[in-house]
Amino acid sequence: MTSDSAPLTIAIDGPSGSGKSSVSKAVAARLGIGYLDTGAMYRALTWWCLDQGVDLADEAAVVVAAEALPLELSTDPEDQRVVVGGTDVTADIRSTAISSEVSKVATNTGVRPILQQAQRDRMAAIAEETGGVVAEGRDITTVVAPDALVRLLLTASEEARLRRRSAEVHGAVDEEAIAATRDQVLRRDRDDSAVSQFTVAADGVVTVDTSDLDFDESVEAVLAVVASLAAHARG
Numbered sequence: 001m002t003s004d005s006a007p008l009t010i011a012i013d014g015p016s017g018s019g020k021s022s023v024s025k026a027v028a029a030r031l032g033i034g035y036l037d038t039g040a041m042y043r044a045l046t047w048w049c050l051d052q053g054v055d056l057a058d059e060a061a062v063v064v065a066a067e068a069l070p071l072e073l074s075t076d077p078e079d080q081r082v083v084v085g086g087t088d089v090t091a092d093i094r095s096t097a098i099s100s101e102v103s104k105v106a107t108n109t110g111v112r113p114i115l116q117q118a119q120r121d122r123m124a125a126i127a128e129e130t131g132g133v134v135a136e137g138r139d140i141t142t143v144v145a146p147d148a149l150v151r152l153l154l155t156a157s158e159e160a161r162l163r164r165r166s167a168e169v170h171g172a173v174d175e176e177a178i179a180a181t182r183d184q185v186l187r188r189d190r191d192d193s194a195v196s197q198f199t200v201a202a203d204g205v206v207t208v209d210t211s212d213l214d215f216d217e218s219v220e221a222v223l224a225v226v227a228s229l230a231a232h233a234r235g
């Protein structure tokens, strides 16, 4: 049970290309609440380490970098900006160079608790400021915010995820483009799943399979689950 004025905390996990970021942003915008892209935090740390000449294989050095990460992350779902040490890296952290390396940072078990605590703190601040928060990643429903009012696993078939990412990155969904996308989607998920479970819903987490839904239908499906669970929680 929670009161009507309790913040609307929404946790969304899922594999690469399932639509977490784009759907979460649209859901937050529709609900008029803030948004936290936790993957952007792992990406920003990866960018920072490479910029500072920190060897990603040196786990202790990456932990030190995580502790001091000078990160600014906007919370407006319609204006996402990532700034590290005064440099706007919003576009750079989406590059293939960062996507190929980020799992080395995300699977560093010294880094995870530092970023997880930072994510809890950010979720609380955003929820207080905007009345709610949509936070998405790989371990939000299970580790970062297991007490969130709404917990969702967004999934899609491997084929759908490869097609989506391929269209986004290469502007095509032919064989060649899909082959070039495999590392960013399947290899990364394989590596990342060594430290988080994001393919099967944990107890109490609702699965939304978007394989056969278009983008707008996916947003509506998530909003329907949010409405139903929030109404239930608020009695």
Ligand SMILES: Nc1ncnc2c1ncn2[C@@H]1O[C@H](COP(=O)(O)OP(=O)(O)OP(=O)(O)O)[C@@H](O)[C@H]1O
Pocket (backbone or CB within 6 Å): 014, 015, 016, 017, 018, 019, 020, 021, 022, 023, 039, 164, 165, 168, 210, 213, 214, 215, 216, 218
């Ligand atoms: N239901 C959908 N139907 C078609 N395309 C979609 C759907 N959901 C998302 N997309 C598109 O798929 C691409 C990947 O989506 P998005 O970046 O949100 O995935 P993600 O789960 O956050 O991936 P990652 O974890 O790798 O960042 C985007 O171009 C997005 O617009």
Ligand SMILES: Nc1ccn([C@H]2C[C@H](O)[C@@H](COP(=O)(O)O)O2)c(=O)n1
Pocket (backbone or CB within 6 Å): 016, 038, 039, 040, 042, 043, 102, 103, 106, 107, 136, 137, 138, 139, 140, 188, 192, 196
């Ligand atoms: N809560 C999270 C969020 C992200 N990661 C990892 C997994 C990805 O390889 C990387 C970037 O995430 P993306 O922007 O692609 O969603 O960060 C994680 O381990 N835990």
